[in-house]
Amino acid sequence: MTDGVLLRVxxxxxxxxxxxxxDDVSFTTGGGICGxxxxxxxxxxxxxxxxSGVLSPxxxxxxxxxxxxxGLPPHRLAALGVARTFQNVRLFGELSVLDNVRLxxxxxxxxxxxxxxxxxxxxxxEERQSAAAALALLDRLGLAHLARAEASALAYGDQxxxxxxxxLALEPxxxxxxxxxxxxNAAETEQLGQFLGxxxxxxxxxxxxxxxxxxxxxVCDQIVVLNFGRKIAEGPxxxxxxxxxxxxxxxxxxEPA
Amino acid sequence: xLGLLLDHISTVDFILLNVALGLSIYLTLAVGLLSLxxxxxxxxxxYTAAILTxxxxxxxxxxxPLALLLGALVAAPLGLLVLRLQGVYLAIATIGFGEIVRIxxxxxxxxxxxxxxxxxxxxxxxxxxxxxxxxxxxxxxGLPVTTWxxxxxxxxxxxxxxxxxxxxYGRLMVAVRVDSLAADTLGVDAVRCRMLAFVLGAAIAAxxxxxxxxxxxxxxxGQYSFGRAVDILAYAVLGGMTTxxxxxxGATVLTALPEMLxxxxxxxxxVNGLLxxxxxxxxxxxxxxxxxxxGWQRWPAALRDRLAGGTTEPLPAPPQRGxx
Amino acid sequence: MxxxxxxxxxxxxxxxxxxxxxxxxxxxxxxxDVVNLAHGATYMWGAxxxxxxVTRLGWPFWAALPGAMVGAGLLAVLLERLAFKPLRTLTTGxxxxxxxxxxxxxxxxxxHGGEFQAALVGLGAVLMLLGLVQDYRAARPxxxxxxxxxxxxxxxxxxxxxxxxxxxxxxxxxxxxFPPDLFPTTPYPLGxxxxxxxxQLLVLAVALVLMIGLHLLIARTRTGxxxxxxxxxxxxxxxxxxxxxxxxxxxxxVSGALAGAAGALLGLxxxxxxxxxxxxxxxxxxxxxxxxxxxxxxxxxxxxFLVGLLRVLxxxxxxxSFRDALVFALLILVLLARPQGLFGRASSTRA
Numbered sequence: 036m037t038d039g040v041l042l043r044v045x046x047x048x049x050x051x052x053x054x055x056x057x058d059d060v061s062f063t064t065g066g067g068i069c070g071x072x073x074x075x076x077x078x079x080x081x082x083x084x085x086x087s088g089v090l091s092p093x094x095x096x097x098x099x100x101x102x103x104x105x106g107l108p109p110h111r112l113a114a115l116g117v118a119r120t121f122q123n124v125r126l127f128g129e130l131s132v133l134d135n136v137r138l139x140x141x142x143x144x145x146x147x148x149x150x151x152x153x154x155x156x157x158x159x160x161e162e163r164q165s166a167a168a169a170l171a172l173l174d175r176l177g178l179a180h181l182a183r184a185e186a187s188a189l190a191y192g193d194q195x196x197x198x199x200x201x202x203l204a205l206e207p208x209x210x211x212x213x214x215x216x217x218x219x220n221a222a223e224t225e226q227l228g229q230f231l232g233x234x235x236x237x238x239x240x241x242x243x244x245x246x247x248x249x250x251x252x253x254v255c256d257q258i259v260v261l262n263f264g265r266k267i268a269e270g271p272x273x274x275x276x277x278x279x280x281x282x283x284x285x286x287x288x289x290e291p292a
Numbered sequence: 293x294l295g296l297l298l299d300h301i302s303t304v305d306f307i308l309l310n311v312a313l314g315l316s317i318y319l320t321l322a323v324g325l326l327s328l329x330x331x332x333x334x335x336x337x338x339y340t341a342a343i344l345t346x347x348x349x350x351x352x353x354x355x356x357p358l359a360l361l362l363g364a365l366v367a368a369p370l371g372l373l374v375l376r377l378q379g380v381y382l383a384i385a386t387i388g389f390g391e392i393v394r395i396x397x398x399x400x401x402x403x404x405x406x407x408x409x410x411x412x413x414x415x416x417x418x419x420x421x422x423x424x425x426x427x428x429x430x431x432x433x434g435l436p437v438t439t440w441x442x443x444x445x446x447x448x449x450x451x452x453x454x455x456x457x458x459x460x461y462g463r464l465m466v467a468v469r470v471d472s473l474a475a476d477t478l479g480v481d482a483v484r485c486r487m488l489a490f491v492l493g494a495a496i497a498a499x500x501x502x503x504x505x506x507x508x509x510x511x512x513x514g515q516y517s518f519g520r521a522v523d524i525l526a527y528a529v530l531g532g533m534t535t536x537x538x539x540x541x542g543a544t545v546l547t548a549l550p551e552m553l554x555x556x557x558x559x560x561x562x563v564n565g566l567l568x569x570x571x572x573x574x575x576x577x578x579x580x581x582x583x584x585x586x587g588w589q590r591w592p593a594a595l596r597d598r599l600a601g602g603t604t605e606p607l608p609a610p611p612q613r614g615x616x
Numbered sequence: 617m618x619x620x621x622x623x624x625x626x627x628x629x630x631x632x633x634x635x636x637x638x639x640x641x642x643x644x645x646x647x648x649d650v651v652n653l654a655h656g657a658t659y660m661w662g663a664x665x666x667x668x669x670v671t672r673l674g675w676p677f678w679a680a681l682p683g684a685m686v687g688a689g690l691l692a693v694l695l696e697r698l699a700f701k702p703l704r705t706l707t708t709g710x711x712x713x714x715x716x717x718x719x720x721x722x723x724x725x726x727x728h729g730g731e732f733q734a735a736l737v738g739l740g741a742v743l744m745l746l747g748l749v750q751d752y753r754a755a756r757p758x759x760x761x762x763x764x765x766x767x768x769x770x771x772x773x774x775x776x777x778x779x780x781x782x783x784x785x786x787x788x789x790x791x792x793x794f795p796p797d798l799f800p801t802t803p804y805p806l807g808x809x810x811x812x813x814x815x816q817l818l819v820l821a822v823a824l825v826l827m828i829g830l831h832l833l834i835a836r837t838r839t840g841x842x843x844x845x846x847x848x849x850x851x852x853x854x855x856x857x858x859x860x861x862x863x864x865x866x867x868x869x870v871s872g873a874l875a876g877a878a879g880a881l882l883g884l885x886x887x888x889x890x891x892x893x894x895x896x897x898x899x900x901x902x903x904x905x906x907x908x909x910x911x912x913x914x915x916x917x918x919x920x921f922l923v924g925l926l927r928v929l930x931x932x933x934x935x936x937s938f939r940d941a942l943v944f945a946l947l948i949l950v951l952l953a954r955p956q957g958l959f960g961r962a963s964s965t966r967a
Binding site for chain 3: 391433562566
């Protein structure tokens with residue numbers, strides 16, 4: 036990370052046919068929690084999709100640690116340390132909670148197919164390690180007791196947290212969270228906020244899409260505001276909170292706290 | 293007991309062969325690919341072994357490694373071509389591949405004669421196929437060698453797949469099948485995973501083809517048609533696609549049943565078709581569904597659960613329609 | 617080996633018939649996202665229905681053709697209720713229908729003549745009818761399921777096997793033919809060295825009429841609009857009050873009717889009807905819908921003419937045995953270069 040910048044987005048645009056889902060968006064962030072807000076349809080999830088490689092931009096550049104990443108497929112970005120969660124939780128329902136999180140460790144396991152088939156020591160050792168590490172992560176999120184449960188059987192809020200654990204198993208430098216507080220009550224949101232703080236303390240950079248303004252204002256170091264695919268404001272929470280353009284954009288939907 | 297086995301040794305051989313084939317398609321289904329190409333790979337392996345036996349006197353065991361290699365070599369470029377296609381399109385492309393293999397075998401001699409200039413070159417024998425000289429297989433510990441080979445092959449495959457399923461690769465395959473996009477964001481290269489399963493499945497089918505030659509004794513193109521590919525799919529569908537046990541059960545039932553129904557020739561086809569329909573509609577998770585067998589007190593609930601096998605179906609998600 | 621113009625003419629009328637068949641395929645795929653692999657069997661049964669109309673009912677061909685279409689259409693609806701609908705919503709009607717179907721099959725296949733067979737078949741048929749009605753009127757299904765698209769495909773494969781086997785049992789495995797004087801046979805000259813037989817002209821004419829009719833159906837009628845709505849989103853269509861199950865049944869009827877028409881026409885044109893005639897054309901039809909891209913009638917039609925021409929020219933200029941290999945080579949080529957088909961939308965084929 037050079038001079039505090041991990042993620043650099045420049046002139047990012049994405050067109051679906053004639054519709055501009057993203058229009059010339061530029062910002063940088065690094066070392067803290069960056070909130071991404073805006074009314075529905077503003078392009079927040081689209082931006083996450085582009086940064087994580089799910090979509091390719093029509094124009095513009097993205098760099099992670101000065102390394103250009105636009106157009107790279109998601110698995111390459113995961114190898115570069117970018118992890119994400121989804122707006123509609125996308126766990127692998129058939130697998131257990133533990134196995135879901137273990138999948139995040141996939142990149143740290145180097146046992147080859149042959150070693151696995153022949154049950155050689157390295158493969159077996161890595162399996163034990165991945166299970167232990169996954170369990171530790173689940174414990175951190177208070178979900179260790181659900182490790183053996185089938186992921187699809189969990190309550191929605193728990194599923195969201197499992198998804199976060201799974202993303203963390205990648206040991207990401209950049210973590211993209213898409214509405215992690217959706218469906219959580221006030222107490223749970225408070226806990227989430229504290230947890231995000233600990234992630235920041237670990238040196239991770241977070242990009243947080245959220246509608247819960249309370250949470251955003253509390254935990255974010257920096258906020259980027261989108262509307263109709265364009266960036267309309269950027270800055271620390273206090274500045275954004277009182278920005279005329281932001282208030283106008285939200286009029287009729289939600290008001291920033 | 294052994295006597296009973298020997299009386300039906302041909303059936304046992306076919307069961308073992310079909311178990312191997314069922315496991316080969318299970319591998320591709322496990323990563324979410326509906327590939328009907330395995331009959332084509334079966335043909336490649338069978339013809340390789342048959343030609344080597346007929347022309348050069350090689351025993352099937354010697355042809356096995358060559359068949360495995362050939363299967364993998366053909367599968368690799370084919371996979372690169374077709375694996376990026378979605379569900380139905382992939383199925384259709386693999387059907388096309390199977391047909392191309394069959395037609396090539398059917399007209400192989402014409403091609404060879406044209407290429408080599410020798411008008412009497414006969415290797416494939418067209419529609420009538422290659423008939424292998426029958427030699428009574430040597431008994432080893434009471435069972436013929438051919439049966440031992442098939443048994444060891446099948447057991448080897450079971451070990452391979454059971455080990456894979458419980459390892460990290462098993463998780464990877466489920467992830468790619470259930471939600472390849474989410475898997476991608478976790479660093480899983482879905483394309484490589486699918487290629488691996490596809491090529492491995494192809495090699496397994498080709499190997500089975502090589503070992504099948506002493507059992508079928510005649511290798512002709514008609515045996516490797518679209519219908520055969522459907523039969524192989526049926527083993528996995530009937531038995532269940534979630535674990536490696538499924539195709540074994542499916543292959544056993546679908547091979548043994550027609551043998552038992554042998555006196556009813558016409559009805560066999562109808563029964564096959566019915567089994568396929570009934571199993572996919574009423575037993576979506578197959579006969580070998582662990583939930584069905586675990587405790588018969590739970591049957592009513594489990595039964596209802598199975599019929600509603602929709603949400604946690606082992607089959608891939610439908611394609612997205614409309615703008616993203 | 618005849619001249620190119622003659623081959624072109626052959627390619628055109630055969631392409632037209634293939635287009636009819638492929639349109640039936642495309643209709644169902646466009647609606648439900650499933651490939652109905654029993655379509656070829658429906659085509660074959662259409663040919664047999666036509667044959668039966670002529671040989672056992674004594675009808676002239678111009679009456680047998682609609683007869684074949686109606687018969688095949690009804691068969692397709694039955695197929696939908698048996699194989700596809702239970703995968704969407706299982707109702708008590710579905711169960712009754714299946715019970716009746718099993719009895720019917722048992723009667724047809726398990727016994728040879730006699731009162732017991734007649735009784736079983738009759739009972740089976742009655743139960744099936746009851747089941748169909750009950751299924752249609754069901755207010756609350758037993759189970760609603762998400763429909764993985766592979767399951768219907770597999771179910772249709774099973775149905776196809778059964779249909780072919782039944783045909784074999786009923787009509788024998790040998791080639792059947794229409795009576796020889798059914799249709800005038802003297803070919804009309806079209807130019808220098810080109811002739812076209814009356815039946816071939818009929819195939820072309822009927823195919824064109826039906827294609828135009830289909831277009832009008834989809835574009836101008838309420839049913840057509842409902843079909844397009846369901847194709848876009850079944851759930852939304854239902855929410856808007858569209859009786860999706862009825863429209864789906866109607867679509868299958870049209871799809872089957874098109875296949876039946878193709879079957880009867882080609883059965884007469886080539887003068888062969890046999891239980892396995894559906895398999896080869898089904899494979900060709902698959903290539904057509906992939907090459908054409910499954911998103912428009914026009915695309916399917918053009919692709920059908922392309923494939924039809926390729927088949928004819930392949931037999932004439934390369935080698936008859938490689939005809940199908942050429943067709944599949946085209947399939948693979950198109951899938952490589954332009955996976956959405958020549959006229960399809962790009963989003964629909966990527967894995």
